[in-house]
Every structure is written in structure tokens, then in C-alpha cells.
Amino acid sequence: MSAIAVSTEETILEAARKVFMQKGFAAARMCEIAKIAGINQALLHYYFRSKDRLFEVIFAQQSQNFYANIISILHSDVPFFEKLRMMIAKEIEKISSAPYLPMFILNEMHSNPERMQCNGSVDRNTHFFKTFSELVEKEYEAGRIRKVCPQQLFLSIMGITMFPFLAQPMIKMALEIDGKSFEQLMQERAEHASELIIRSLQV
Amino acid sequence: MSAIAVSTEETILEAARKVFMQKGFAAARMCEIAKIAGINQALLHYYFRSKDRLFEVIFAQQSQNFYANIISILHSDVPFFEKLRMMIAKEIEKISSAPYLPMFILNEMHSNPERMQCNGSVDRNTHFFKTFSELVEKEYEAGRIRKVCPQQLFLSIMGITMFPFLAQPMIKMALEIDGKSFEQLMQERAEHASELIIRSLQV
DNA sequence: GTCTATAATTTGATAGAC
DNA sequence: GTCTATCAAATTATAGAC
Numbered sequence: 545m546s547a548i549a550v551s552t553e554e555t556i557l558e559a560a561r562k563v564f565m566q567k568g569f570a571a572a573r574m575c576e577i578a579k580i581a582g583i584n585q586a587l588l589h590y591y592f593r594s595k596d597r598l599f600e601v602i603f604a605q606q607s608q609n610f611y612a613n614i615i616s617i618l619h620s621d622v623p624f625f626e627k628l629r630m631m632i633a634k635e636i637e638k639i640s641s642a643p644y645l646p647m648f649i650l651n652e653m654h655s656n657p658e659r660m661q662c663n664g665s666v667d668r669n670t671h672f673f674k675t676f677s678e679l680v681e682k683e684y685e686a687g688r689i690r691k692v693c694p695q696q697l698f699l700s701i702m703g704i705t706m707f708p709f710l711a712q713p714m715i716k717m718a719l720e721i722d723g724k725s726f727e728q729l730m731q732e733r734a735e736h737a738s739e740l741i742i743r744s745l746q747v
Numbered sequence: 748m749s750a751i752a753v754s755t756e757e758t759i760l761e762a763a764r765k766v767f768m769q770k771g772f773a774a775a776r777m778c779e780i781a782k783i784a785g786i787n788q789a790l791l792h793y794y795f796r797s798k799d800r801l802f803e804v805i806f807a808q809q810s811q812n813f814y815a816n817i818i819s820i821l822h823s824d825v826p827f828f829e830k831l832r833m834m835i836a837k838e839i840e841k842i843s844s845a846p847y848l849p850m851f852i853l854n855e856m857h858s859n860p861e862r863m864q865c866n867g868s869v870d871r872n873t874h875f876f877k878t879f880s881e882l883v884e885k886e887y888e889a890g891r892i893r894k895v896c897p898q899q900l901f902l903s904i905m906g907i908t909m910f911p912f913l914a915q916p917m918i919k920m921a922l923e924i925d926g927k928s929f930e931q932l933m934q935e936r937a938e939h940a941s942e943l944i945i946r947s948l949q950v
Numbered sequence: 951g952t953c954t955a956t957a958a959t960t961t962g963a964t965a966g967a968c
Numbered sequence: 969g970t971c972t973a974t975c976a977a978a979t980t981a982t983a984g985a986c
Binding site: 566567568569570571644647649650651653654655657666669670672673692693695696697698699700702703704705706707708710711712713714715717718719720729732733736737739740741743744746 | 769770771772773774847850852853854856857858860869872873875876895896898899900901902903905906907908909910911913914915916917918920921922923932935936939940942943944946947949
């Protein structure tokens, strides 16, 4: 139980995460996961009954990660625009440390919609939008932003923060930049994105 | 050669397009393509040598579709803001008629980056950005928009238009809407997106 | 718990008749 | 060109020894 020694189960999960996130369920190979984990394939099945089960564990974990608490920011006691800034910055920071996450989640949802019901991600998701929506309405009524459809605004904020990571290969190509420059661009992104959204809301 | 009778080759391509676009390369099955095309698997291999080759044809076609000429709009003789409106509207209209296209292209690029070099998509892509970038600079120098990084703006416009389609399953869930409502939302999207972008650029 | 060896299944691809 | 039947390879899953 030392801090260094990791259990076999965790080693497997770590390897599975890598492979599934990079290749997706269908293209992922159990033998590759075993190899990366430094064990053999039989042991994989000993711990997790099948490829499906192993994937479900990973997907549930990552899904939780994906929807992780940005919502607390919306409840914090700062002006609306400041909330937007914090939300966008936090989201970009989160994704930067796991750039494959959005593509992994969205692609699996797309190619296998049944998996969506798993764990409370649905609820967390709708709750987040509802909270956001109420805030927008309140700001409009207080005359602090122009009239705007909360759903559309929600999509715009999400798109502005997540799209660059979803389209990373295409972006690098279009902008003729390498991985280093891309990271740099993403570090400057929160500022640009907040500015854009907030300006667009001014009355 | 009647208008009704389609060649076997086209029937296969149509079936392959459906299956590859929905499932991606790895999860797509040759037998499913054959079944949808109403033929047997052997005939698939008679027309297209292998799964890889068949996929390459589909990917090249769709890739061309994906990058299809929005660029002419940038060269047209209308004010910059009008160009943005037209560009966004055209892009959304295009994707609406093929909602799986962005996810298909971006996901395959992500899981198999080598495929990018195919056909002149790289050039078309960089050329588009360069044209866009020059326009932005010119507008700034003329004092008609505020100072803004063209790369960041480019990402924002792309994200605002394409993200809802990439995240369609998640969006429906978060907003608690069905397919019909989603389509409705997308029809109203061009107006919202243009407004948002243009307002954010005002000096 | 972990391994080697192997079974079972899926799936892309081919042979050969018509 | 199109089919049926079948192969070959890849890949998931299990049996059984240690």
C-alpha cells in the first residue's frame, strides 16, 4: 500500500484509458491495453470480464470528468460577466490537460447513443444548462445584457471553448502551426473567448 | 442509362457512405454495407479491392464536400460584416443537410492523422484561412472593427457554427429537446451566430 | 493473481461456378 | 457482373497450470 506501488487494477485502467481515448472503442485492441499495462491479455479478462465492461468503466469515469463541476462557478457570488470569464477559463484549462476528452465523449455518444444513460451525466448536464439559463434571463431583466436566446448562447460558449480541441488536427493544418504553437494559442484562448462573448452581450 | 436505374457502383458508394459516416472506419462492417446495398460481400471486393480502398474513396469525396467552396463568398463584393453573415449562413445550411459530416471528418483525422494529406484539402484549407486573415487585418486598419487576433476569430466562427452538430447528442440531452426541436434551433442559429460575432467585433 | 496455450468468434478477403 | 461457399487473419475470451 505504498504511494509508489499501484495496484494492477489501476495500471490496467490507466492503460485502457490511454488506448480507448486515442482510438475509440471499435479501434482499440485488448492486446495493446495489456501490453501497455505490462501484463497479458488473460489478466485483463480476470479483472474486467470483457472489452465492453472495461470500456464502460473508462467511459463512465471520463464522462464524469467531462461534466465535472463548472456549475459551482455559476453559483458563486460574483458578477455575471465574471462568472462567464471564470467558466470559460476553467473549461479551457480542464480540456487543455486532457485534449482528447471532448472528442472521445462526443464521438462515442455519436456512434453509440445508447451509452448516454449511464450514470447521472444527463441530470448534471440539464441542471447545468437550467442554472445558466436562469442567470441569463435574470441579467436581461436587470437590463445588464441584451435580449438573447439562452440556448443559442449556451451553444456558442461551448463551441468557442471546445471546438479548437475537437478540430485540433484540422486547425493545425489550416493555420499551419505545430503542437507547440497550438498550445500557445490555447493558452491565449480564454481571454479572447471571454472578450468575444461578453462584448456580444453588451446592451 | 435511365434516370432511375443506378449503377451498382453508385449503390455501393451510397451504402458505404451511410455506414462509414455513422460508425467511422473501425466500427463499420463490410457485410453491413453489402446488405444495405442489396448485394453480397464478394461483389464489394470486386468493385473496390478492400475496406481501406472503399473508405478512401468515401473519405476523399466527403472531405471535398466538407471544405467545399465557402471561399468565393470571401472574394465577393460586399461589406465585411455581410461576408461573415453569408459565410456563417452558408456553412450552417451545408452542414444541416449532412449533420454527420463534421464528426466523420474530424474524428477520422483524429484517429488516423496520416489520411490528411489526401487530395488538396490542406491547400484549400490554408488558403481559406489566409484570405480570411487578410480581410480581418484590412478591416482593422480601416478602423471598421476592433483589434482582434485573426486566428482566434477564425476558431470562434468555426466553433460557433460547427460545434452544435459535433455535439448533437449531448446538446439534445442538455437542452432536453428532440430531433425536431434541434433542427428548429439550427435554423435559427445562423442569425444568432452572425449577430454574436459581428457585435463582438464592433469598435 | 498471474501466466501460457488455445478455443471461439468475428470479419475482411478470395476461389470458382454461373 | 454476380453469386455461394470458404479461407485466412485478427481479436476477444477462456481453460488450466503455477
